[in-house]
Amino acid sequence: MNRKKGLAALLMSVALTGSVLTACSGGSDSSSTPDDDKSVKAEEIVFALPSFNRIPDDLSKVTDAINAITVDKIGVKVDFRVYGPADYMQKVNLALQSGEKMDVFTTLGQFSNYVSKSQVAPLDDLLAEHGKEMTAILEKDFGPDMLKATTINGHIYGIPVNKGMALPVSFVYNADMLKEAGYSADDIGSVDDLAEIFEAVKKKHPDVVPFGPINVNPSDTNLINLLKGIHKVDFLTDTTGAGVVVGNDGKVVNFYETDIFKNGVQMMRDWYNKGYLQKDAATTTITSSEMLASGREFSFLGGYGGKEVGKTISAQTGKNVETKRIAPFYFDTSAVNSVSWMVSSTSKAPEAAVKFLNLLYTDEQLINTILYGIEGEDYVKVDEHHVKFPEGKDANTVSYTAMISTGVVGSESLQYQFEGIDWSDVELKLKENKETERSPYFGFIFDPSKVKTQISAVNNVVNQYLPGLVTGSLDPETTIPKFVKALNDAGAADVIKSKQEQLDQWIASQGGQ
């Protein structure tokens, strides 16, 4: 008895201290910022960039260079943070959840989640005032409808990265092996031509695996993207596939029950049975680019913008790699908004944040400082559009580079390209932005918050069956019925119903405009 009372008292005091602590921490947080503001007279924002390069030890030089531009042009001081891709979400989310200062950040793929939890601020009014140049460049490079992809209930919540968004599925192959097998690039027209080529390659090189998954853990052969492009499937902004629309009939269905999916995985199954894929394709830990580099694999499917990627992969793998497009691309909302820049809903300086975003998308000097560092130290210019590393340096020895992040930030049309990349490819990508077919539901964004429980269970089922099916290692005849049943048990019908309702409403609201 006595002991229990003591414990209760202890817990009580703990709870009290807890609430006191949070109360005072909130206070101290808001009081600390104005001091800085007075001394520099520029509003300060935190800007976090994901970098796929080595994270530099010392950012102060680049931060100073950035501030030299931003303070001068827009009166905004930038606290520049660079995180690796795996840490990025963790660090940004912790900052947002704990109420730490974090003004401008990106999604790396989960745009609508941030909106549905009100983590990000609506930007429409601020954009009208401070974002005119940015809106103009987005319209020029993509088309007038770009911000539709980040508009929910009439409010704009994010700015998609402005680059070549169309990533048609290409067949990526070892060109020498293709030649040895007696074929040429002209023989590849569509996905249906591949089986014949695989057979010939296999005959010529029995030790070579003709085809493999591009990504591993979970394994993905890009079959789904291929089918999306060929059959115009809109996944309606969540990746589960439990609720999609095929074509323009406005009817939400379960993708895994469609013949499109069935025929697609049946093709994979045939390939698998004929030995075109490794037995362990569904669980392998070695990606296709590693396999290609070692000469053990002939090909894979990848989605790429432009037509220069073959050169890049050749350089990396040391093999003569070429690519051939085998499917068109289809713009659904997530194809465009998956990498979007947002302003935190708790930002104390949303205006400064939007001013900064505006500059980020429109100022050549700013974006290239962020990507390549200090001219003369971290890079040197070759011509108007191209740069290279200074003599004797490379990506690992310069003190700053974030060059691989070109695809996640700013406007591609203003970014320098690395020496050797054809500038016309950038122009081609921008042209394709405008020409690629948009889904009629482009701009619809599904709000999953009403069916969270079902989505979580559906995710789990998809995870279980999909890698096995898209690599052909599971027999679709017996697996698809099980898969569909498991999806229904998990509540796929609720997800579809919820999506249909929201989609109908969205269509109605579009008609009204």
Added chain:
Amino acid sequence: MRHANGTSSALRKTAPLLMLAAPGLLYFLINSYIPMFGVFIAFKDVNYAKGIFGSDWIGLDNFQFLFKTTDAWIMTRNTLLYNLAFIVIGTVCSIFIAILMAELLTKLYSKLYLSGLVLPSLISMVVLSMLVFAFLNADSGFVNKSILRPLGLPEINWYSEAKYWPYLLVLIQIWKTAGYGSIVYFASIAGIDKSIYEAAKIDGAGKLRQIRTITLPLLKPTVIVLGLMSIGRIFNSDFGLFYQVPLNAGALYSATQTIDTYVYRALMQLNDIGMSAAAGLYQSLVGFVLVLVVNAIVKRVNSENALF
């Protein structure tokens, strides 16, 4: 008068001990107890515009996803059975190794063994999963290529046959942790008064009898305490072991799905801190209740051995 004297002497007795305990207690208070107020997130529909404190209370809604799935039974069963297997087999193996080790060190003195015991626990799960794949992959894995094939036995597609994985996972877990776990027992054996063994020897007790009548009974309190602590975490599982090592293979879910892997897979996209807090709270509560029950039983049998 006498009474007052009694309390002050009791205080004089407890105060110095409390002083010794103070730094540690303070640390637990700060590091563990204060953040515990965060469990309320499990009952909130977190909305950042309203702030975490201002978000709506939604009762037990966040817990639903743990039960509204056909996997609920499988993952609960797996988590429990694997943990039981790990506790029982792991303890037996660790004690076995500790006894052998103690035996050796008095005679065949070698520093190699300690490294050998600790080494497996140092290999990260990601690297371990690559090693296991090197052994088990269907095309060029060591087991298929160098063992089954030369023996003329049919090759096995390890990553699509769930039936082998309960054994494989137990084997891997034991391999990884038994040596490390044995160090605790080893320290206990090292602390046993050697004169007890001498006396037993004079009485004519052989080695096995010494182990049975002296070593094992003296290890009992350690076994019980460690066992109770493991029971507290019986609804938790090592994510790396059940997710990384089987390479997230769908065909193996029936054997590899545990509560932790389910939560990870389910929330990967939703990224909802309310739901993940709910899952954690659920795991802790079950463990807590079980520990209270088992501890009460232990206390009834022998109050010396109880955890608290």
Added chain:
Amino acid sequence: MIQTRGERAFALFSAILMGLFTLAAFLPFVLILIASVTKESSLINDGYSFFPKEFSLDAYVYLQASAYTFLRAYGVSILVTVVGTAVGLLITSMLAYPMSRKDFKYHNTLAFVVFFTMLFSGGVVPSYIMWTQVFHVKDTLAALIVPNLLANGFNVLLVRNYFKSNVPVDLIESAQIDGATETRTFFRIMLPLSVPVLATVGLFMGLAYWNDWINALYYVSKPQYYGIQNLLVQLMNNIQYLNSGQAGNAVGAGAVELPSSAVRMAMAVLGIVPILVVLPLLQKYLTRGVVIGAVKG
């Protein structure tokens, strides 16, 4: 001391079995070591092998470019491990001692309070708010030492248990009759008699500090505070993240050059080897429990 035949047989049996166990523990590590010096193409074509067809030191040459980063990370890891283990061991055993005293009124309450922390946690966010906004540990060495790792319930209860069952009560009583204070009893009697468990718990703590990367992930954003595990884990996580295609169209898969399997293995080796160097030095402390008999007799 005369050994009976039974004893010799048992010793032989132990030696053989332990030899086998040690072999089982070492072999996979040897495989990692060999993989790290195997040519990449050979690794993919023939799989991992104890006898690779082609050797290559490419992986280490690749890592050598970041030699400075590695040395600094070793420095951070060593400093954090030593300081953290020393302080942690002290407060852990100081807390365990009163809990082991059955005549101490609150010994069970304390045990419960400590054990409770092993089961329930408020999650990452509340801890993060507290450590960063109240204690301001962000981007300091304290961030690597203090949160989560300084003491844990498991170790405290382990030490308490050892105190309870291996140190005779009459020893404490006789010391106190002689007028020793609790502090003196603790430092002069409990600690010297408990070297094996202190070495064990010290080993556990040391390994926990050495292997930790979570604290740096949460509380540190400057690479100069990264320990060796952070370098390794970050690399591994990034590889896994990019390979799994979660980055989606953020980067064309062709754009990122990932370190090869051999490099990953080489990094694993770099994380493990220092421990293998230090471990044998610990050995003698683990076995030093024999003094009790001497004191008592």
